[in-house]
Amino acid sequence: xxxxxxxxxxxxxxxxxxxxxxxxxxxxxxxxxxxxxxxxxxxxxxxxxxxxxxxxxxxxxxxxxxxxxxxxxxxxxxxxxxxxxxxxxxxxxxxxxxxxxxxxxxxxxxxxxxxxxxxxxxxxxxx
Numbered sequence: 001x002x003x004x005x006x007x008x009x010x011x012x013x014x015x016x017x018x019x020x021x022x023x024x025x026x027x028x029x030x031x032x033x034x035x036x037x038x039x040x041x042x043x044x045x046x047x048x049x050x051x052x053x054x055x056x057x058x059x060x061x062x063x064x065x066x067x068x069x070x071x072x073x074x075x076x077x078x079x080x081x082x083x084x085x086x087x088x089x090x091x092x093x094x095x096x097x098x099x100x101x102x103x104x105x106x107x108x109x110x111x112x113x114x115x116x117x118x119x120x121x122x123x124x125x126x127x
Contacts, residue, residue, distance in 0.1 A: 004032075005032045006033060006034070008032075009030075009031055009032045009033060010033070010037065013026070013041055017044065021053075022052075022054060023053070023054045023055075023056065024048070024053060024054070024055045025056050025057070026055065026056070026057040026058070027057070028059060028060070029041065029045075030064060042064070042067065045068055046068065055068075070085065071084075072084055107127060111125070
């Protein structure tokens, strides 16, 4: 009860990391944090996510969501205002996948539909 709001938030966030659960829920985790602590906690969240932990967070700071999240759902009065991949996630996906080129002497029947069904990032077919 004697802790300031910022220190209470530190204790709340620290408690999350004390228990090894596969999914963590954080509600406005950075409220009351100074920039240095916020950066430190964000690094810890990235390491946890890279280690396989699923982290679900709510925030009103879109920059936090863009930097930390793979998928973003924007709510407006309890309704979905749109869902998308974050720019950070899109860049990671683009870096993870190389371009593949396949050459045929003639295109197999149905190849365009077959490839499109796999939802490639980019697809170019030339005959």
